[in-house]
Each structure stands twice: as C-alpha cells, then as structure tokens.
Amino acid sequence: MSGAGSNRTRAVLDRIAARLLDASVGERIAIAAASMTLALLIGLVVVAFAGYDPVQFLGNVAVGAFGDANALARTLKFTTLFILTGVAVAIAFRAGVFNIGVQGQFVVGGFATVIAILQLAPFLPTGATGGVLLMVLGTVAGVIAGGAYGALPGILKAYGDANEIVTTIMLNFIATGAVGYLVDGPFRGEGNRAPNTARIPEYVSLPRVVFDVPDFSVVGLAVTLVVVAAIAWVLARTRFGYDMVTSGHQIAAATFSGVNAKRTVVATMTLSGMVAGIAGALFAIMIQGYYSDPAGIGTYGFDAIAVSLLAANNPLGVVPAGFLFGALDSAGSHIRINSDVPVQLIDGIIGLVVLFVAVPELFRMAAERTGLGGEN
Amino acid sequence: MDFDDRGTRLRLGAAVGTVVLALAAAVALGWPLADILTVGFVERTLQAATPIALASIGGLYAEKSGVFNIGLEGFMIFGAANTGALVWLLGGESPTQADLWVAMGLAVALSVAYTVLFAVLLIRYKANQIVAGLAVWFIGLGFGPFTAVLVWGNRNSPGLVSMADVTVPGLAELPVVGPVLFDTSPLVLLTILLAIGAWVFLYRTRYGYWLQAAGENPEALDTAGVSVNHVRYAAVIFSGAMAGLAGAVLLAHSGSFTGTGQTMVNGRGWIGIVAYLFGNYNPLGAAAAALLFGGLDMLQIQFQTVGIQVPNRLVNLFPYAAVVVVLTVWSSTRMPSALGEPYESED
Numbered sequence: 001m002s003g004a005g006s007n008r009t010r011a012v013l014d015r016i017a018a019r020l021l022d023a024s025v026g027e028r029i030a031i032a033a034a035s036m037t038l039a040l041l042i043g044l045v046v047v048a049f050a051g052y053d054p055v056q057f058l059g060n061v062a063v064g065a066f067g068d069a070n071a072l073a074r075t076l077k078f079t080t081l082f083i084l085t086g087v088a089v090a091i092a093f094r095a096g097v098f099n100i101g102v103q104g105q106f107v108v109g110g111f112a113t114v115i116a117i118l119q120l121a122p123f124l125p126t127g128a129t130g131g132v133l134l135m136v137l138g139t140v141a142g143v144i145a146g147g148a149y150g151a152l153p154g155i156l157k158a159y160g161d162a163n164e165i166v167t168t169i170m171l172n173f174i175a176t177g178a179v180g181y182l183v184d185g186p187f188r189g190e191g192n193r194a195p196n197t198a199r200i201p202e203y204v205s206l207p208r209v210v211f212d213v214p215d216f217s218v219v220g221l222a223v224t225l226v227v228v229a230a231i232a233w234v235l236a237r238t239r240f241g242y243d244m245v246t247s248g249h250q251i252a253a254a255t256f257s258g259v260n261a262k263r264t265v266v267a268t269m270t271l272s273g274m275v276a277g278i279a280g281a282l283f284a285i286m287i288q289g290y291y292s293d294p295a296g297i298g299t300y301g302f303d304a305i306a307v308s309l310l311a312a313n314n315p316l317g318v319v320p321a322g323f324l325f326g327a328l329d330s331a332g333s334h335i336r337i338n339s340d341v342p343v344q345l346i347d348g349i350i351g352l353v354v355l356f357v358a359v360p361e362l363f364r365m366a367a368e369r370t371g372l373g374g375e376n
Numbered sequence: 377m378d379f380d381d382r383g384t385r386l387r388l389g390a391a392v393g394t395v396v397l398a399l400a401a402a403v404a405l406g407w408p409l410a411d412i413l414t415v416g417f418v419e420r421t422l423q424a425a426t427p428i429a430l431a432s433i434g435g436l437y438a439e440k441s442g443v444f445n446i447g448l449e450g451f452m453i454f455g456a457a458n459t460g461a462l463v464w465l466l467g468g469e470s471p472t473q474a475d476l477w478v479a480m481g482l483a484v485a486l487s488v489a490y491t492v493l494f495a496v497l498l499i500r501y502k503a504n505q506i507v508a509g510l511a512v513w514f515i516g517l518g519f520g521p522f523t524a525v526l527v528w529g530n531r532n533s534p535g536l537v538s539m540a541d542v543t544v545p546g547l548a549e550l551p552v553v554g555p556v557l558f559d560t561s562p563l564v565l566l567t568i569l570l571a572i573g574a575w576v577f578l579y580r581t582r583y584g585y586w587l588q589a590a591g592e593n594p595e596a597l598d599t600a601g602v603s604v605n606h607v608r609y610a611a612v613i614f615s616g617a618m619a620g621l622a623g624a625v626l627l628a629h630s631g632s633f634t635g636t637g638q639t640m641v642n643g644r645g646w647i648g649i650v651a652y653l654f655g656n657y658n659p660l661g662a663a664a665a666a667l668l669f670g671g672l673d674m675l676q677i678q679f680q681t682v683g684i685q686v687p688n689r690l691v692n693l694f695p696y697a698a699v700v701v702v703l704t705v706w707s708s709t710r711m712p713s714a715l716g717e718p719y720e721s722e723d
Contacts, residue, residue: 046519046522050526098506100510156700156703156704160703160704160705161704162700162703162704163653163703165446165506166646166649166650166699166703167699167700167703167704169643169646170643170646170696170697170699170700171696171700173638173642173643173693173696174693174696174697174700177689177690177692177693177696178689178690178693180689181687181689181690184689185687295637299517302514302517305510305514306514309507342521342522342525342526344518344519344521344522344525344531344635345518345519345522346518347514347517347518347521347522348514348515348518348519348522349518350514350518351511351512351513351514351515351516351517351518351519352511352515354507354510354511354514355497355503355508355511355512355515357507357511358497358503358504358507358508358511359497359501359502359503359504359508361501361502361503362497362501362503365501
C-alpha cells in the first residue's frame with residue numbers, strides 16, 4: 001500500500017516536472033517577467049482601491065530600492081539572503097523534492113553559527129586572525145546544523161514515506177519555537193532585557209568595502225556568488241548532480257541506471273539545508289551579530305520559494321530573481337518608514353508572483369489569443 | 377466510521393494505543409492525571425479542534441475529487457481576517473452576536489468567490505496544484521495582515537466579540553456530555569453535524585460517488601455522462617468555503633484577529649491536511665484526528681493549572697511534532713488515483 005502511494009505521488013511530481021521542463025528558456029523568462037508585471041499591477045490596483053496614490057507608491061518603491069548608496073546597500077544585503085535561500089530551494093525543487101523548510105534550516109543554521117562563535121571565541125586569539133577563524137568555524141557549524149535539519153525530513157520522506165511539504169512546514173514552526181525558547185532562556189545573553197543571545201565579538205565581522213554600512217559587505221555578496229557557481233557546477237557537471245536531477249524528473253530511468261533514489265532524496269535535502277545554513281550564517285555574522293527570536297526575523301526562506309520558481313529552479317537564474325526580490329524587500333523597508341501604505345502589501349505581491357508562476361498555461365493562452373506567442 | 381476498512385481499523389487501534397500509552401507514561405511520571413483530563417479540557421479541545429476539522433473535511437473533498445487544495449491555510453487566513461474586518465464594519469467598537477454571525481456568513485461568501493478564481497486556475501488553466509496552493513498561503517500571509525492594518529492601523533485587531541455559549545435546557549445538566557456538547561459554542565455542534573453530513577453525502581449519496589469517481593476513475597465518470605470538471609469545481613469551491621468557515625470559526629472563538637508572525641491560523645490549515653490523511657480520507661476520521669491535534673494544542677493550559685513546569689513555547693510545539701510523527705508512522709494512505717491530473721474530456 002505504501003509503495004503504491006509513493007509511486008502515485010512520484011507520478012504526479014513527474015508530470016509536473018515534465019510540464020516545467022517543456023518550456024524553453026525564452027518562454028520561461030517571458031513567463032517570469034509576465035508574472036512579476038501582473039503581480040505588481042494587481043498590487044498597484046489594491047493600493048489605489050485602499051485610497052493611496054499608486055504613482056507615488058511606485059516612486060517610493062524605486063527610491064527605496066535604488067535611491068542612494070544606503071538604499072542600494074540595503075537592496076544588496078537582502079539580495080545575498082534571497083540568492084542563497086533561493087539556491088537552497090532550487091536544489092531541492094530541481095530534484096523533485098519540495099523543501100518548504102528552508103526558513104527553518106536558515107534559522108537553525110544561523111543560531112548554530114552564533115552559538116559556535118560565542119563558545120569558541122575564548123579559545124582563539126582576538127583580532128583579524130581570530131575573527132576570520134571564528135567566521136569560518138561559525139559558518140561550518142551553521143552548514144552542519146542546516147544540513148542536519150534538512151536531512152531529517154529527507155530521511156522521513158525516503159524511509160518513512162512522510163510527505164516532505166508538510167513535514168518541512170511543521171519543522172519550520174518547530175525551529176522557530178525551539179530557537180525562540182533557547183534565546184529567551186538558556187542562551188539569553190547576560191543582562192539582556194530582550195530575548196537575544198550575547199553579541200558576537202566586534203572583530204568577528206566582514207570588512208567594509210565599497211559600502212560603509214554596518215550590515216552589508218561586498219565580501220558577503222562575493223561568497224554568495226561563489227556558492228552559486230559551485231552549486232551550478234555540481235548540478236550541471238557532476239555525477240551526483242546528474243543523479244539528483246534525473247531522479248527528480250525520471251525516477252524509473254534513474255533507478256534503472258543504478259541510482260539509489262532514497263539516498264538521493266536524503267542527499268538532496270542535506271545539500272539544500274547546507275546552503276540554507278550558509279544563508280543563516282551570513283545573516284548572523286554580517287547582518288545581526290547576535291541571534292534573536294526567529295518569530296521576528298524576515299521570512300527569507302519562504303520568499304526564497306518565489307525566487308526559485310521565478311528562476312525556473314535554475315541556480316544561475318536565482319541571481320537576477322534574488323536581486324529583484326532584494327529590491328522589493330528593500331523598497332518595503334523604505335515604505336514602512338516613508339509611506340502610509342501597509343508594507344504587508346509587498347508580501348501579498350510576492351504571493352501573487354508565485355501564483356502566476358504556477359500557471360504558465362494562463363500566459364500561453366493569452367499569448368495565443370493576442371498573437372504574441374509566435375509558433376507556440 | 378467505515379469499520380469494514382482494515383486501514384481505518386488499524387489506524388484507530390494505533391491511535392487508541394498511543395493515547396493509552398501516553399496516559400500510562402503520565403501516571404508513571406506521577407502527573408496528576410485527574411487534574412489534567414478535566415471536563416474543561418475536553419470542552420477546550422473540542423473548540424480547538426473545530427477549525428482544524430472544518431478545513432480538513434473541505435480539503436478531503438477536493439482531494440477525493442482529484443484536486444490537491446494545498447491552499448487551505450491561506451483560505452483560513454482570509455476567512456479569519458475578513459470575518460474580523462466585517463464584524464468591525466458592522467458593529468464598530470461593540471459588535472453584537474448577530475453582527476458576528478452575519479460577518480461569518482459574508483466571509484464564507486468571499487471565500488467562495490476567491491476559490492472560484494483559484495479553481496479556474498487549477499482546473500481550466502491546469503496550474504501546478506502544489507505551487508498554486510503555496511501561493512494562496514503567501515497571498516493570505518500578505519493580504520490578511522494588510523487588511524488588518526487598513527482597518528485597525530495594526531496587524532492585530534482590538535477585542536471584537538467572541539461566540540457566546542449556547543445552553544440547551546435540560547441536556548446541559550447531563551454529566552460530562554452536558555457541558556461539553558450542550559453548554560458550549562454552537563460552532564462545535566455545527567462542526568459535528570457538518571462532519572456527519574459530509575460522511576453521509578460522500579458514502580451514501582449518488583453525488584458522493586461521483587465525487588469519488590472524479591478522483592479514482594474520471595474516464596468512467598465521463599462515460600456515465602457526468603462532467604468530471606464540474607464535479608471538481610464543486611469540490612474545490614466547497615473546500616474553500618469550508619476553509620473560510622474554519623478561519624471564521626477560529627476568529628469567533630478567539631474574539632480578535634492576530635496578524636503577526638504566521639497569523640492566528642498558525643499552521644492549522646496544514647494540520648488539517650494531515651488530519652484527513654490520518655483519518656484515511658474519511659470525514660469522521662478526519663474530525664477524530666482533528667480532536668487529537670486540538671487536544672495537544674490545549675494541553676498547555678492543563679499543564680499550567682497543575683503546575684507541571686514545561687516552557688509554554690515548547691508545549692506549543694506538541695501539535696507540530698505530533699504531525700511529523702503521524703505522517704512518518706501512518707503515511708501509507710492511498711491517494712485517489714487521478715490526483716493532480718488535469719482531466720480533458722474526449723469530446
């Protein structure tokens with residue numbers, strides 16, 4: 001009975017993957033652009049209906065995202081997080097595994113980074129050398145924690161046949177609650193009135209190059225792009241990446257050619273969680289410098305699903321898609337302060353983007369009707 | 377419940393076994409069981425289970441018809457936010473019970489309108505059901521709190537009005553059953569009636585068989601001259617209405633809207649999906665599973681009253697942890713064969 005159920009799910013996923021695959025690259029870009037535009041248009045209509053000026057709103061979005069050096073630094077700061085979490089999602093989705101738990105893996109990874117740095121700092125020299133060492137060790141801790149937290153639902157899916165969509169969503173709630181409890185109780189920094197851990201030492205920070213802001217460093221962006229390149233290479237050029245993608249799209253063919261599908265699922269989820277862990281580490285070191293209640297931290301891991309889908313789950317495509325979302329989120333920060341329009345609108349627009357990306361048929365039919373689709 | 381089904385019996389046995397084991401463990405730990413399992417706890421459990429059960433029954437109908445409505449959580453957020461906003465528009469600072477009922481009705485009507493659009497995208501435009509369902513959740517997480525900020529200037533509403541208990545004269549005097557069923561929120565009774573009705577409709581009427589056929593063997597249904605897509609539209613729209621009602625009930629029981637974090641719905645729609653998987657796609661089984669999750673949700677109050685020292689934040693995680701365990705141990709549900717497949721009629 002169990003086998004039949006899982007084959008059935010697999011068949012459903014196979015069909016979905018097949019449908020995603022048959023779109024050409026150009027068509028995908030067109031669908032992404034159309035989804036984004038349509039979602040923004042609906043957002044503007046909602047703004048107008050709510051009694052605000054949509055033109056002024058659009059102006060605020062542009063100024064908030066690219067208005068000056070600070071705005072641009074903020075945009076790039078969010079971009080790094082969206083690229084990394086987006087790549088984490090893309091790894092899993094490409095392999096036909098629906099990892100909705102990137103947010104939880106991001107939180108667990110970031111928390112582990114801060115705790116590792118705080119615990120190890122007394123044993124290492126201070127200054128630049130110690131700082132670099134601590135950042136590396138902290139990131140390793142974050143990667144291990146994120147990977148392990150991603151492996152868990154992978155194991156439950158592979159060996160317990162538990163639907164990963166639901167388990168990863170539940171694990172997000174559990175990560176937020178458990179880390180929230182830990183920063184409030186056992187790991188609360190001494191004398192802290194807020195439920196936060198202690199701060200990591202001053203010298204554990206990325207250098208301020210190009211932008212002189214406390215929470216973004218070009219080094220962080222560079223690390224992010226290196227990770228993207230590495231993952232793109234693994235997926236496109238290695239045996240492991242090939243196995244992952246084929247087992248996602250063609251389970252029968254993959255099994256026939258000797259791929260262990262169960263182990264591939266676990267490996268996929270682990271790799272996805274590890275990248276989410278890097279995002280968590282970068283957030284902890286570059287942006288926050290301590291860890292707070294995750295209930296109050298941005299939902300990068302959720303929005304990453306939209307980023308990845310917009311990029312058709314291609315790790316390289318995640319870079320421009322992540323930049324687009326970084327700009328949107330940065331605009332949101334600006335709007336929160338400089339406009340009366342409730343900033344939650346941005347989250348709604350992101351949801352609409354995901355909805356439209358899910359319906360390529362809508363745009364294909366529209367293109368056919370208007371004669372824009374060419375030979376399609 | 378359909379006791380002829382071996383799977384259902386097995387699950388039921390396992391669930392009862394787990395509860396007995398948990399009780400034995402509690403006794404062994406020296407916990408004051410009698411003080412934990414109070415009549416008040418049962419009453420709170422039923423109230424907490426109602427939204428989960430309603431969403432679960434809706435989701436089950438959609439899935440039985442062959443469409444995966446993973447957007448339950450999002451439709452619940454809209455149900456709760458719209459009910460709150462409408463109560464405020466109707467009654468201002470001091471809304472009445474009548475305002476609450478009207479607001480709930482209108483919110484369900486709005487949910488039907490949203491679900492019609494959703495169903496068109498899923499069925500006519502063959503949207504990816506998983507991604508589109510997630511999108512509904514995201515849209516709810518954005519526009520639910522957005523509505524709250526527009527109406528109250530804050531993601532959380534002030535205290536509005538909560539559903540008053542209805543006391544049935546005579547029956548309310550019965551021991552245990554009296555306070556639990558006949559001196560409580562009328563929405564609890566409504567949910568029980570809806571669960572029984574959904575079971576009868578699904579297994580004892582012609583339309584119920586159509587619904588099952590749309591998910592199991594759409595070709596046969598088509599041959600019999602019934603439009604598969606019409607049945608699916610009806611099932612998906614019903615699921616959205618039920619999820620909207622679930623959100624409205626959640627708001628009516630709590631008396632105010634919470635839009636911070638993951639909003640007041642906080643995963644209940646997702647738990648509803650697990651409830652029907654655990655209940656083996658049987659409306660009564662789904663309602664029973666909802667009771668289990670509702671009970672876990674309310675355990676925290678019991679722990680506090682008897683003075684068991686477990687941090688709140690961790691006790692609140694019990695339902696989510698239970699979902700992971702349930703899915704891993706009893707995931708061998710047989711899904712409808714044509715689930716997730718768009719159906720195209722030959723003619």
